[in-house]
Amino acid sequence: MTADVRDIPLSTTGERQAVVGDVGAVPGQDWVIVTRGITRDYDMGGEVVHALRGVDLAVRRNEYVAIMGPSGSGKSTLMNLVGCLDTPTSGEYWLNGSLVSDMKDDALARVRNREIGFVFQTFNLLPRATALHNVELPLVYAGVGSAERKKRAVEALERVQLKDRMDHRPNELSGGQRQRVAIARALVNRPAILLADEPTGNLDSATSEEIMRVFEELANAGQTVIMVTHESDIASHARRVVVLRDGRISSDERREKFVQKLEK
């Protein structure tokens, strides 16, 4: 039953086929994310909008995945579901071996706290808190004692080379620095996945490159990274690109092929 991208036979052209839905993926073990036919409907004043129409997505540990798609394709909805900020209308979502699609509010909060590190386009730091305090927040909700909290927060800031700025507030930091604080915050609780939503959307291209290098390093160090973006050059940093269209996965390709496509 176990399926793997690499197990799928190569096509006659010698290219590995696009994997649309790893239906056979077994939750847990190697597979950190497994969704089976998840849908999400919104009731917009009596009219039902089908934002997702059945998505099968499986992500292995240590993968670096970009989710792309035009606006209205459902990528934000998928990102909210993957990030456990929302639950699917139907279908199953397994995160790190647990079925989270059936969970209630508080259980989801716990999953967000332990398993997911968010990086947002608008950084979403608390404006009145120092960088250090911002990074400590997930640990506060995890019930970590203050001494341990500080130690781990400083370590996380060290990883993004911002230890010397830890007593500064967000408005005293540059955009790139703010996003690095956000990354440190996302990492501090050692989450199963780092979930980035347009992480460079508010940054200039030089700073974007700097942030992408941080993601690259994290991915190289074994961190599972899922990044939602509509910019193909940003997506090109990922090693796998999933494209959504009209609430379904329209393509799911490994990097080599995607890069080739971009070059054409």
Add this chain to the structure above:
Amino acid sequence: MSVVEAVRLALAQIRVQKLKSFFTLLGVTIGVMFLIAVVSIVQGMSNYVENNFAAKFLGVNTGTLRQFPDFQAGNVTEAQWRAWQRRPKITIQDADAVRDALPAGARWAVDDMRWINVTSKYTNGGPQVLGHASTPQIFTIKDLKVVEGRAFSEEEETLGLPVAVIGQEVQQFYFPNIDPIGRELKVGGLPFRVIGVLDKQGTVFGLPLDRVVYAPLSSPMQRYTGARIALAGVTVQAANSSQMDELTETVREVMRKRHKLHPSQEDDFVVETSASALGAWESIKKFLVFAGLVLPAIGLVVGAIVIMNIMLVAVAERTREIGIRKSLGARRRDIMAQFLVEAATLSTVGALVGIGLGFGLSALIKNLTPLPSSVAAWSIAVAIGLGAGVGILAGIYPASRASRLDPIVALRAE
């Protein structure tokens, strides 16, 4: 999220928005301030009544036989008043009968009084004084200390000599800078020889206890007080508090016998003790506390409404923050606790400020008015408790709204 954390957060909010916090806290602050002040006045009066009034005015372990109560809580109906007036008057014969029945160790004294004009050669006019026609033991029973000269004796009482022991103010008014001992004071036109001056007594509820003249019951003073017709009271004092009940019972028996009362008939006299007078005070106090608490209650209700509004605004302003916190793993109860603690902290800070102002107000009242006032320790505890309680109550609705926000919607907020 720990409470300490939430309190720190709330204090930071107060610091950042000083003016807003000031207005937010005004209601609770004023409420608590009045609470402290009102309670301190009542408490002060209570201390005063129990320590000064009861001892100075009535004496310790004393009972006073009267026609009807002198200290009465609440309103007396006209019918009641008329019934009292119809009762037999307390006479010198009653006093003698009581004296003869006294148990060993008990004291007794007759103390009849009336406001009288007095004059002296040394000054032109002066205030009226309360002339007492008393038996000598009154000095012991009421703990009246004679600081100059002496009190009058049993012989002087028996002989009905016109001698007088005067209060401090009487000396000041009628013998300015003169040693009054041996000099003449005219009480209502009749000459009295001053033989003693009393220690300073102060005032009780504005009544000057130093404007007094004590003379023997059988002296001409009785003409003014009308002692032959009726006595204001016959005071008895037990040797100690455990004998009080027995003593008052003895007095009752004597009087019931003298008035030939049938067992089914009620007493047509009263033996007032400091306990019964304090009982009257207790019911006055209850009313004062109740009336005095309406004002603070209004303050606290207004304070609660303001805090609720401010917290609703805070929730709206900080929707994004709530979204961020939820995305990082805050549960409903974490958000709820954060806003509840914030509301409680706000309101407790308001209460603390109110306590400070209440102390000030109490000190001001003490210094500027004759009302005694002293802050009661329990009122501080109640004030802090009320502060936190009002905050929590006012915070429930905003906090629960905050906790129920959808994280996705909240994260999108500006």
